[in-house]
Amino acid sequence: MNALMDALIITKRQLLQLARVPEVLIFSTIQPVMFVLLFRYVFGGSIATGDPGGYVQLLMPGIFVQTTAFTLAATASGLAEDMTKGLIDRFRSLPISRSALVFGRTLGDGLLNVVVLAVMGIAGFIVGWRPSSGIFKIGLAFIFLLAFGYSLSWVGIFAGLSARDARVVQNLSFLITFPLTFLSNAFAPTTGMPRPLQYVAEWNPVSTMVAACRELFGLQNHFGATANSFPSQHPLTMSLIYMVVILAIFVPLSVRKYSHANKK
Amino acid sequence: MKSIVAEHLVRTYRNGEVKALNDLSLDVEEGTVLSVLGPNGAGKTTVVRVLTTLLTPDSGSATVGGIDVLKHPEKVREIIGLSGQYAAVDETLTGWDNLVMFGRLYHLGKKASVTRADELLERFSLTDSARRPIKTYSGGMRRRLDLAASLIVQPKVLFLDEPTTGLDPRGRQEMWGVIEELVKGGVTLLLTTQYLDEADQLADDIVVVDHGKVIARGTSDALKKQVGGERLEVVVDAAHISVTMEAVAKVSGHAASLDEGLRKVSAPVTTGATALIEVLRLLDAGGIHPLDVALKRPSLDDVFMELTGHVAEDQVVVTDSARAKKKDKKSNEKKSSKKKGAQS
Numbered sequence: 001m002n003a004l005m006d007a008l009i010i011t012k013r014q015l016l017q018l019a020r021v022p023e024v025l026i027f028s029t030i031q032p033v034m035f036v037l038l039f040r041y042v043f044g045g046s047i048a049t050g051d052p053g054g055y056v057q058l059l060m061p062g063i064f065v066q067t068t069a070f071t072l073a074a075t076a077s078g079l080a081e082d083m084t085k086g087l088i089d090r091f092r093s094l095p096i097s098r099s100a101l102v103f104g105r106t107l108g109d110g111l112l113n114v115v116v117l118a119v120m121g122i123a124g125f126i127v128g129w130r131p132s133s134g135i136f137k138i139g140l141a142f143i144f145l146l147a148f149g150y151s152l153s154w155v156g157i158f159a160g161l162s163a164r165d166a167r168v169v170q171n172l173s174f175l176i177t178f179p180l181t182f183l184s185n186a187f188a189p190t191t192g193m194p195r196p197l198q199y200v201a202e203w204n205p206v207s208t209m210v211a212a213c214r215e216l217f218g219l220q221n222h223f224g225a226t227a228n229s230f231p232s233q234h235p236l237t238m239s240l241i242y243m244v245v246i247l248a249i250f251v252p253l254s255v256r257k258y259s260h261a262n263k264k
Numbered sequence: 265m266k267s268i269v270a271e272h273l274v275r276t277y278r279n280g281e282v283k284a285l286n287d288l289s290l291d292v293e294e295g296t297v298l299s300v301l302g303p304n305g306a307g308k309t310t311v312v313r314v315l316t317t318l319l320t321p322d323s324g325s326a327t328v329g330g331i332d333v334l335k336h337p338e339k340v341r342e343i344i345g346l347s348g349q350y351a352a353v354d355e356t357l358t359g360w361d362n363l364v365m366f367g368r369l370y371h372l373g374k375k376a377s378v379t380r381a382d383e384l385l386e387r388f389s390l391t392d393s394a395r396r397p398i399k400t401y402s403g404g405m406r407r408r409l410d411l412a413a414s415l416i417v418q419p420k421v422l423f424l425d426e427p428t429t430g431l432d433p434r435g436r437q438e439m440w441g442v443i444e445e446l447v448k449g450g451v452t453l454l455l456t457t458q459y460l461d462e463a464d465q466l467a468d469d470i471v472v473v474d475h476g477k478v479i480a481r482g483t484s485d486a487l488k489k490q491v492g493g494e495r496l497e498v499v500v501d502a503a504h505i506s507v508t509m510e511a512v513a514k515v516s517g518h519a520a521s522l523d524e525g526l527r528k529v530s531a532p533v534t535t536g537a538t539a540l541i542e543v544l545r546l547l548d549a550g551g552i553h554p555l556d557v558a559l560k561r562p563s564l565d566d567v568f569m570e571l572t573g574h575v576a577e578d579q580v581v582v583t584d585s586a587r588a589k590k591k592d593k594k595s596n597e598k599k600s601s602k603k604k605g606a607q608s
Contacts, residue, residue, distance in 0.1 A: 002371065005371075006369060009365060009368045009369055012365070013354060013357065013361075013365055016356075016357055016361055016365075017354070017356045017357060020356050020357060020358070020361075020397055021356055085350065085352070085355075086348055086349070086350035086352040087352045087353065087354060088352075089313075089318055089346070089348055089352055090346065090348070090352035090353070090366075090413065090414075091369075092317075092318055093316050093317065093318060093341055093344065093346045094341060094366070094369050094370065095338060095341040095342045095370065095371075096369050100369075
């Protein structure tokens with residue numbers, strides 16, 4: 001119980017930081033909104049879809065997933081910064097549970113995602129996004145997105161603890177998240193890719209997430225040539241499996257790493 | 265009763281290549297102040313990190329407040345306060361935010377945390393800046409806030425790792441005042457410093473460490489006695505240094521040492537004022553007019569020199585440019601020590 005309270009205090013610290021430097025919140029929402037506008041108006045015209053409502057219907061789930069995937073980088077660099085500032089020594093010399101700091105940070109980044117997704121949703125609506133599946137499924141899609149961001153947050157924790165420098169962490173996490181989000185069905189159909197890449201894109205958690213969200217927002221499942229594979233048939237189940245696997249690996253790994261972080 | 269006991273601590277880095285702690289033992293009597301004095305890289309921070317449960321030694325044992333640091337680190341954490349070399353507070357938040365947060369992490373409860381934060385801010389004269397982000401604080405204010413954060417639960421044993429490093433003289437004075445107040449309150453304090461006058465001013469006992477080992481221990485008077493009598497100091501123009509060194513050595517009977525930055529030649533003497541006259545005669549005969557001549561009671565700097573065979577780091581700080589140079593050097597060292605895993 002104490003451990004949870006400690007974690008919540010750490011989360012509160014992050015919210016306080018946002019209140020003190022609101023620019024951080026503003027920029028972390030402007031960026032995804034900018035993506036919405038760019039993709040909608042720059043690529044939207046040249047990508048023909050068979051769906052009613054056009055490209056923006058396909059695009060929004062893709063951008064939602066991409067944005068939540070970037071949580072990895074946010075968590076990683078935030079934690080890495082704490083690690084380099086000596087602040088971590090203070091936290092570690094406090095009589096609190098060793099997992100509180102990392103746990104609290106994942107919760108904080110999760111909350112930030114709520115705000116970001118809400119703003120993006122509104123921006124999407126303004127430029128023509130109209131999910132047609134009803135309030136329940138739309139809500140479920142957003143819960144799914146938050147869960148996806150949360151699980152990747154733990155990968156970020158691990159990355160943040162592993163690197164020696166906050167700037168390295170930033171670069172490293174973009175090196176992970178960029179190919180992850182683009183080697184997928186998020187922005188363009190995978191059918192245009194070379195065959196081997198199609199398989200990669202097929203099994204990419206980002207693709208299964210995007211496909212799952214499209215389904216939940218009431219769209220057809222758009223998969224490429226390998227449309228008979230398990231992930232393309234069951235994107236929701238597959239995404240859930242991915243999240244569970246990621247958490248099962250990275251939560252214990254990160255907590256362990258944090259406990260031993262300064263002992264090397 | 266001993267409040268802190270460290271026995272035969274060994275800690276190596278990079279597969280034994282670097283010995284940060286090399287069979288280091290020390291102890292602190294309850295309610296007293298021990299200063300761990302040494303240059304950068306001597307192992308001061310490492311010993312603090314071991315005693316505050318942040319680092320596990322390769323071998324050796326330690327107790328704080330009678331509790332075994334290795335067996336029950338979580339219990340040790342409840343009775344200690346730590347204020348490190350770098351202000352370990354959240355810079356984006358205000359001073360008040362920070363103290364309340366740490367209070368809550370010590371499980372004080374919401375109301376008690378707020379009361380305690382206000383109390384501490386008042387006590388460390390930070391009330392006026394309580395609602396400003398730490399980023400806007402001066403170095404001295406940051407350190408005071410950091411110290412306040414380590415005092416939230418009134419620790420029995422307090423560890424201060426180089427509490428005044430990087431502060432300007434005024435900030436240092438203020439910090440000393442605060443620390444002296446604390447000591448009057450009866451806390452057991454282990455303080456590391458590379459400033460010899462700081463150890464002299466604040467500590468009951470001093471241990472001098474170098475290369476991960478205690479090389480001397482005693483009160484500041486006892487350590488000064490160990491070095492012996494007075495020192496003769498002569499400051500001359502750069503051109504006359506070698507002749508002056510010969511003269512000083514002749515009067516002293518020991519080899520003279522040189523502080524190049526200050527162009528100060530010095531050596532131990534036993535003959536008091538006579539030595540002054542002798543050296544002035546010799547210099548005058550050589551046509552050298554010294555800029556300054558003095559007979560000094562031994563300072564801890566001399567103790568340090570005598571014990572380690574090299575000059576303590578802060579001896580050459582006088583001019584602004586020298587200070588700036590030193591700062592550069594320090595930030596470089598910071599970087600490299602981070603790579604090695606903070607072994608200073």
